[in-house]
Amino acid sequence: MPRLLFFCCLCLTFGSAAGQELLTPRIRSFSVAEYGGENQNWGITQSPDGILYVANSGGVLRFDGLHWSLHQLPGRPTVRTVQWANDRLYVGGYGEFGYFTDEEGVLGDYTSLSTRLPAAEQTEEVWNIEVLTSGDVALQSFSRLYWLRGDSLAVQLPGNIMFAHATGDSLLVPVTDRGVLVQPSRDTGNYLTESEPGGRIVAIAGTGNRLLFATTEEILTYGKGGYRAWSTEATDLLRDQQINRIVVLRDGSVAVGTIMGGVYLFTADGRIEQHLSYGNGLSNNTVLALFEDRSGNLWVGLDRGLDLIVRSEPLRFYRQGKQPVGAVYAAAEYGGNFYIGTNQGLFVRDDRLRDFKLVPGTAGQVWELRVTPYGLLCGHNDGTFLVKDGAATLISDRSGGWQTIPLPGDSSRLLQANYTGISVLDCGGAGAEHRVEGLLAPIRFIARTERNEILALHGSRGAYRVRLSDDWHTLTGVDTIRSPDLIRPLLTRFGDTLLVQTADSRYRYSAGTFIPVTQVRGVNVHPGEYCLPGRVGTQEWFVVDKDRVTAYRGSRKLADYPVRLRYNFPRIIALPDSTYLFCLEDGYASYRPEETEPADVGLLLRLTRSGNNVWQFTYALPALDRPIRYRYRLLGFSDRWSTWSELGEKEYTNLTEGDYRFQVQGDWFGTEREIAFTVPPPWYRTVWAYLAYITLFAGMIYLLFREHTNRLNRQARKLEAIRLRQLQRQRIEARNQQLEEENHRKSRELANTTLTLAKKNEMLLDLKEELAQSGKKDQARDAQKLLHLIDRNLNHEEDWAIFESHFNEVHEAFLKRLRQAHPQLTSGDLQLAAYLKMDLSSKEIAPLLHISVRGVENKRYRLRKKLGLDGNDNLNAYVRDFQ
Incomplete structure (x- = not known):
């Protein structure tokens, strides 16, 4: 209901029901290159921890808000349906169906159920899976229902069946030529009627007493009188679009996906709320799947791509129609009409117009719109116009009316900064104008600081302290303020504080000096961010960087949105109905702060260890409608937070042993998670x-x-x-x-x-x-x-x-060796040899042999012969040296 109230407010602001189509929810598109699968996406489901699963022609896609992954089934069939139930992801496709287990947020092993069937039945294509409140799972092909209770699988053959739908503990099954079968689990069912409605039922949605039956051309309800048309307006819009999917959303509205015309959103009573197609944001018009996630956003599976219609945030965008308006710089409501000033001119839209039209004579760059008692003042590149009754009158030809501020005590006169300096405009009467002499320079911003004193910022560089006469006609003094390098500065007022900002710095102006500022309203602001005030009298304000806008109320963050304002000239305009208009390069966005409700999401954190000392952390916040920035720190290693980044991984190597705590924060409502681990x-x-x-x-x-x-x-x-x-x-x-x-x-x-x-x-x-x-x-x-x-x-x-x-004893068996060497020796020869060994002379030998000396000589001679000695050999030497 809050979103319906928001749309009603927008209706009051910007026009009738036909005009509501100009403001559409943000659409986040995912291309094939981004999610890494095939073109066609047939079914979508979500796990309790926020992870999205998509039945894609290439397999099962998993998306945790940051990382996409593709998981293929055996044989790589086209996956036609997915359904999360009983802590399992059930999947079905051609000739294959089964389930993946859940392992701490990661898809685990796949179990095939189709292999339990006979080989002849394994060619069925399962293209729809429904879960009853009892936990029973029905897997549907074109002619069979496979009932799974726990691990028990049963087969039912009701006939040719269309898209079944679970409601409570029963399954509604459209059976060709029979009608709708109400099937309570595996028990025998009954038909609602004995015949089908006027057309073939292609989808059923709703629960209890509110059931919608969609044929290819219309949406029906069922009651005591049988089938009847749900909404004449819906029937007229959908007759030629070929309905393919229908979903009753949690806020009571109805989303219808068609083959020819994209997505139609209806109120609970059947009035058109939104039509989204290729012309205003969808990737293409052929819708194959619809799914509302737990944040209330609508996922659209397309014939070529995957889109997310972000219905949960209080932002609606103007998609340029047949009349492109260009980049928006200013906006205002005046005289019951809504005006926007762009780089192409001043455009107006009233309740009768579907698109904006150019106010005649105002083509060109519009810088400012201000509502005065005398008309709508338009600061223009060609001068200044006063718009009344749909006509624009040039009241000053001084080019480049950048900014005006009211003069004190005179509602008819305004002080204007323009390309040539400062002028005084008189909007009453004939709209006179005169230039304040003495300062010839392009002045981009002006602000009153003290009585008759003005802070003026040069259009490109520098600042001036300007003093004017009491009648504001004469320049009484001008000083160039010694200032930092103010390149393309932006001047904003936060209450009594004047804030001068550039892309890299921020200063508070006080008494002719610039004081560096790092905080605004108690919030740290970083280089590259601009601070813009909200509605006067409130604590609402905004921080703008290159690719997002963050809303604050005081020091409390309300939300941030992936919206890209014109970075070198950011503008957020407060409108009378408590909404804000964000000026964009290709249109504008409308925002209502009180509608902000943070999504109930938890940060996913997973630790994997590889190698001996490699610790890898993977984290993601399944806020699927926006890119999330993260920062981390590892307590025990460093207490300092990292810089914000959209990366979802961090790896540490070679950590010393000890206890650590890895902490990671997402920049979506301060979500934080940590994991403790010990490095052995x-x-x-x-x-x-x-x-x-x-x-x-x-x-x-x-x-x-x-x-x-x-x-x-x-x-x-x-x-x-x-x-x-x-x-x-x-x-x-x-x-x-x-x-x-x-x-x-x-x-x-x-x-x-x-x-x-x-x-x-x-x-x-x-x-x-x-x-x-x-x-x-x-x-x-x-x-x-x-x-x-x-x-x-x-x-x-x-x-x-x-x-x-x-x-x-003395000569060590000399005689024995001599006898062995000369066996021919007689006993007498040996005695002579013994005496010769003792070196006895013939005279000394003779008594021993009791022969004469001559006899000894004869014996010596015979011994020589036996020893084989010639005349030159010395017998005594031979015997003495014999060994």
Whole structure:
């Protein structure tokens, strides 16, 4: 009802019902390139958290207010319908239907229901989904109803059916040649009548006792008397437009989508409220789907694109009709007519006119419109006009009437700023005009500061302090004010405060000085923003930047709107009926502050983590009718808010471990949300890592200790080995010394034995010789015995055995090796060799062999032969060196 009241007020302001069509809601259009699907959009639904889903020929579109995404079904069929219910998104298309699960605001896995059907039935096209209050879901094809209760799927064959509609716990199903079947869930239904209405029913809307049945040519109601026409006016308008969709909106009005003529909006009793088509904002006229979102805005699925009719905001736009008016600079109501001044002239519209018409003689740039007791004053590029009774009279030919202000105590006279300076206009009588002499410069804005003193801003740069005479005819003084770089300044008055603004700065004027200002009425204002006052006597005012207007009442923000005013010359005009007119480049917009109601939307925030230390935040505010700006901060990292931006993502990398809170704000009524998270330490600083470090450190200490112990053991073993080798060497040396001493002893014993043996043999030989020479007969027998005894002692082998034993101990088995080397040697040869080894001379050998020296020489000769020595070889050397 508030929107209906708003339209009625606009009607009173701007004309009759026919004129209401000039003011249309804002339409936000989404192109194929923007949403990333195909051209045709067949169905629309919305989840409880505000996310929009669209059945598109390319798949399911998801829109959270900032991000579009496309989700395709198996086989990539055209998606003809979507419906949110039971925390699921049900979808249907050609040969495929099923549902997506919801996973914290993100589409989850897809479950196909059509695969449960026999293969022959999997070619049906599901093009409508309805949900009953019981939670049962009806999925409709052209000849079948698929009932889904929980996960149980049943099939019903009522016949050829058209667009079904759920009302309460029943489903209304138009059946060809039968009428409308009232189907209570899966139970047996009854028909409203035994016949169809005059035309084929293509859509049903409404609930309870207020049901509307749309045929291709008209809209019907049903009662005790059967079907009857809902509205004659609607029937006349829709007869040739081919109705395709119908929706009863929450405020009671009715939206009708057609194939030929776009969207028609009707009041509850069937009077036309609005007609939106390609000519006044829609992307095209072929409507495939209608859906009212939870904010009260109307989504229109089109044959080529997707549009949003923003009905929830108190803004209505003038769409230029057959007579383009251009960029609007001024507006006023006068004499029951509505005037707008544009860059093309002064235009007027009354109750009888559908469009504006140009006031004759006023073609060209209009700068200002002011209502006076004497007529409508029009500041024009060609001069100043006074408009009365629809005619414009030139009262001043001084070009460029930028601004006028009233003179105190005289309602007929105005002070005007124009291209050549300052003039005084007399609107009464003949409308006289004279120029104030002394200031020849284009003056864009003027304002009274003190008695007879004016602040004047140059049209392009600079400011002047102007003093006038009491009669305002004479310039008594003018000072150029030392001011900041005022390029294309704007002068506005907030109560008693004069505010001078440029695109980058803002100053308060006081007593000839400019004081920088960062706040207006307790609100921070940033570079690039202009502050415009509202209606006098109220706290209403506006902040304008390049692509939006924000409305305030005092320091409280009412709302902001994506409206683009002329940025270098922003104008918002207060009209008498408590509305404001926004001057636009291509028309104007009407705004009523008391109609502002913030949408109940919550900011969506999602955290995803990728990699070891990459944290990505995705956020969006599903205020689907406008672009939203965001700012964020990460507590624990920085307490400062970022600058406002329309981006909906932020990524942090390489955060140190600790607790953080990511906060994000949307600039729509201070919506804010935060998410807390903890960054774990890197793997090398985890508890397990520290345990590993301790274990590794202990292992290293153990290994070092073990290595140190092993090194000490090796060193001890090495020292022990050295000690043992030294001891062994000492033992060997002692042994060698002992052996050497033993050898010396044995050599001495051998020598002594040999000498003793030689002396004994020599003595025996001498004794034998003595006995042989004895001639006594009587002694012969005794001598023979004695000789025999001597011979036996000379040839006693025990002596040789003793000698050989001692000899081998000294010369290490010399005789054995010599026998092995020369097996032909006899025992006598070995004895001779042994004596030669001892380096005995022939003379010393002879007694030992008890032969003569000559006999020894003979033995030596024979030994040489046996040893294979020639005449040049030394026998003694050979024997001595033999090993």
